[in-house]
Amino acid sequence: MNTRYALYLICCLFIFTASVTAQELKSPSEFLGYAPGSRFTRHHRVIAYYRHLAEAAPDRVKLQTYGATHEHRELIMCYISAPENISGLETIRKAHLESVRGNNNNDKAIVWMSYNVHGNESVSTEASMQTAYDLLTEKQQWLENTIVIIDPCVNPDGRDRYVNWYNQFANSPNNIDPDSKEHHEPWLNGRPNHYMFDLNRDWAWLTQKESRQRVKVFNQWLPHVHVDFHEQSINAPYYFAPGAEPLHEVITDWQKEFQATIGKNHARYFDANGWFYFTKEVFDLLYPSYGDTYPMYNGSIGMTYEQGGSGRAGLGVLTVTRDTLTLKDRLDHHYTTGISTVEIASRNAEKLNEEFRKFYTKKDFKYKNYVMSGNPDHTKALTRLLDKHRITYRFARQATVKGYHYATGEQGSLKTSEGDLVIPANQVKGTLVQVLFEPTTQLNDSLTYDITAWALPYAYGLQAVATRTETIPLLDEEQPAKDTLSVAPDPEAYAYISDWNSMKDARFLTALMNAGIRVRYSEKPFSVAGKEFERGSLIITRGDNSAHKGFVQQLSDITEQYEKEIIATPTGYVDQGRDFGSSSVKMIPEVKAGLLSGKPTSTLNVGEIWHFFEQQLQYPITLLDTDYFNFSRLSGYDVLILPEGSYGEFLDEEKKDRLKNWVKNGGKLIVIGNALHALKDDKDFGLKEKQQDTTSLKKNTTPYTTWEREKLKDNITGAIYKVNVDRTHPLAFGYPDTYFSLKRGNNAFQLLDEGNVAYLGDRGDPISGFAGSEARKKIANTLVYGVHRHGKGNVIYMVDNPLFRGFWENGKLFFVNALFMVH
Template structure:
């Protein structure tokens, strides 16, 4: 009896102490949902909680954004669990190897990956407060990890814009300016990348820093909180088909379990919702799929609202959707998720262990061979994912040949990379490397192909047996440097080579390029190889020291030569060995360009190539003297209004005077519809008249004309400067059925009649339309060139083998 009284008294004190914690509204000084909280205010509330309840909240700063905002994680659990957090983490990770004694559920809640889907960060504060007060019982056997804002830069961009443009009080009329965010929306991060599509590719610093923390925990459950259109009801699990085939029966079933628990609360409140539609589980770089492929129950929750909703908006059915409504919905699913996990902690631990055992995938090893720069780039990505790999020996392997799409063989050597599924991250290996993901449904939310051997431009064999490895490091040439050499030569076939060149040009070092192959000192060099001569750089102070330092910075190997007299090919003084100009580059931004595509270019220059670029905003770009620049880039977009008759005339004159215009996707559409450019849209090949279709069949029938991110094998004319550094084959990622006829000349990369994708989905009509069409090409116009990039070689920053095409457009095409 006395013990019972003590327990009751202890519980009373605990509740009393919990009640002393300020609510978000009390701390912030305004009712939660009546204003948007800026990121620093959110961080301050989490810091307050960690100070007020240090035995139940542990706060970690895991990084910074490009704009120097902190990235934080809050660990929330019982007093006992927080005091033993390291032990819980250790025991949990042991379960990957079928060991450990962890019995706690690990739940990770990620908020605000899209900055203008702003409700979730607000909901996170209400959620953590509830877990520390009335719902603290959930935490007895559960550790909840909360990332209140994955994308602080995007969130603050939206919040600041909204605060500047909203009415006082806020206006619910959808026509008011506060419901019409501009071109530079808060959805993306600083470089306008979509962080929800970057989990696997890790191009952005937010993703890179977050994954380090994710790998330290490997949670049982991960939720990514989102928003969708204003008029949509709430979406939660279970997801839509297609599910990737690696997703286990338990993962499917537990999504159903969680969804039914959510439905119970939504039904009680009369809230509308839907499941099993739109949001599938295939593309591996989402916040639901990536955790799924690492053993978690990964889920996306979608609330109606986004940047359109503001503090309140009238929907199509005449209701008013408020920020407070949106908070309540995300708050409810967040708590419901923790509740289900807590009630099923034993089962979650058991099934998590099972996920990592006895994988019996068809392909056991993926064997990759090619340029060491590309292999090195791939291994760096694998390191970030903590995927193990090795290098094999001189031998021969047999299996599925990625280049030919058939059974074949490949000779191996000490620099042949082997990545096997026989490891803890084996499921992730299968998903990232498999030749072609199995589709249970062609209606998908994103691209259907991403296989890394194609993305990195490597020869590959997938084997049905394990291939042994000898070592874990790539063997590279010894870096040579002989002072006072006549010249230094290096190859040109990767982004690393382009970074080396970009750095030299900014240091005023003169560099030549070989436009034909040559041999010197019994070593062969292909087109595009770089030649740096002493005589060209007599006026460069500390020339050799600068060259050595730059080679070290970019990990480049230089081959010293004592003469410009070659064994085969053209001598260094030949007209076939051209000086490379350091181009002055500008890119158009703002409407009419697409935000994400502009961001890919911006990030490529500043974070990958490390070369200066001028951003010309469309509102004043037409007043800029283009003669200031050598290269102008028009990203994908809708250029109908922007490229009027006068603007096109000015562009043509600039090109004829020596400018290089790089037009991408949507920009090409407009050039093709206007006179004076050689690019032409391919005419639709007439088909038999289609029979009337039932309304229910329209969506699926439209898929015949669609390409949902599929990979195609193309032909390459590598004698063209736009294709220097490539072989005669390139695997391109097509995002749609856009098709243009061959140019009269300058077809650097193109499709012939075989238009069956090697990976991914392409509709039958779309495939027919792609026959004999251009992928990349250049049209001579006066003293300049128009470079057409029909497909996007910089897509999401992960299509590594496409980036050299963009570098060629800058440095090799003249």
């Protein structure tokens, strides 16, 4: 065989192989067996399609499993680019991250697209598959200088919940009548994750495992562009960037400009198709925990795209304009903006890299350092969050630091102890630090989509100063803050004592209880063994646990696991206070708790409580659905929790009487947020709403165009309030005499006849965040947390939800106290 003929055969074989490979790369319709937009695809089939792409085009596609959900569904990233980029993906990633240090060696644009963070906004996952396929075929010219990262489904548990429900109840063929059952999801709809959390509001707080796993990868890439695909009302046209006011002041001019550049390109395609859209309305860029703002504060061009549809749309639905909105329509719109985003990023790769590097150059922030002092457990909890965001921190020496004092809202000073936390603004994540720690958020528009205050020192219950001083006395880098070291318990001790002032202590308690170890607590301060102990301190006696085999060793193991310091005492005779046999030293009972769920409760608050028990407190809870509440044996529960919700007709007089009798016989009822309205004006519940006359001629004659803004006077949009606390009450054990509460509305209830544990004073002014002028007047001198005694039991009122979105760390001990300390 001559050389020329051999080369000819090799070329033919190469062409044949390439042809076979190209034929093997199947479109979504070829692989799934149905046209995109004609059916919903379950998550395992979506994963299978992306695996197919990776197998058919391994030189251009790389898959990464980055985690799993609570319901054990796989979470994946799909990297799509030209062959030379995929082969050098890790080199490109590292070169890009060097940009944050001013070394701009990367010339590729990095575009990350997140689909289906809300499970019932289900079209985006369908669009992701078509987008991925077309990028590998007819749109592959944009991949020469662009890495596209696709997360096809951020929330698989919610999405499969919706898809399975829809497939179960959809007509055949589908019914476009909006009254049809297929357009009305049940109470637990597909929007949230397993624990009913809104994952689109968890980017900064990272309370959910999906968020933690995703943000870990996000911070390994820090893309130039991040798009979060959503859906909204069936009657709304498409929304894309630019975002609405208020825009946070740290957002750069370039980020605003590039949002507009992308938006104009989307408009070009939408105009050509005659599709309706809007920009610069509704979806602002302020709250830091969204899928557009969190990337913005990390240097990306973060954007939300909103298609009309969501859980009501199904395969097709009739809109208010008598048009039929189909799943195929929705898919086409999301596909178009996704492709348009990649196109503009590819055309502007050089500029994206240049501006990304500029974003990370040193900025002249108003505050140079954030210095925090307080409970070491709270500090440790905060540093765990900072580590997940790759925010650096140092530890202070003993000194006096001056600056803006968070507790007073004025200039002041803070005496630091060795090991107190210092977070410098001058660091790679400086912009994110500025947003998460700033004492007050600058609002250029008070009409916002979410809360307006979230500063982490308040959330973690730490004393803090924001200082304009660059230099703070610091420990050497080799000397981090010291963790508390556990010491093996003395097996001959009469009792072992532990403090009570953090969620770490709460988890220590539940670990002991789950192990069958009996624990007491003191209602009074006392001193013994040369140490002073506050109210709520835990007391574990050998006598209470004499029947527990291996008690001392198990106590030692749990103490070591939770890094707890326990003090052994050879006697129950205290130096000051009440001895351990006193009636004020009470046994902590095993508590069986029930949580009302189902209509009309709030899925979000039910999820917050459910997650708190199982994932944070590690203590069991039973969900009791409203469908069978009448048949539930309440006598089997020590605690019943009424979460937020509009109870309306559900909580009728018969059910109220049942609750009253249960409380009267020793039950403990915990009522949260707007659920309090269901119990007001009933003498047995002792709760009255505060009324305020806001009628005025001006209000009645407000022009139509200013109605929305006029209503802001009555609203509180997530503001932080300084609250007075009766720290002698068991509900407040572990707290100082003030507490900073996140208030999300103008609910106002009069102070109780007694049992006012936390309450607002004469002024209704927040220390941070927005509150309207009328709302400020209304909430002055009102209840925040209180306990009403009824018979042998108690009703615990929590006007402000201490478990809101799981991130207000300092409020959680109130809830634990309600479970175990209030009797």
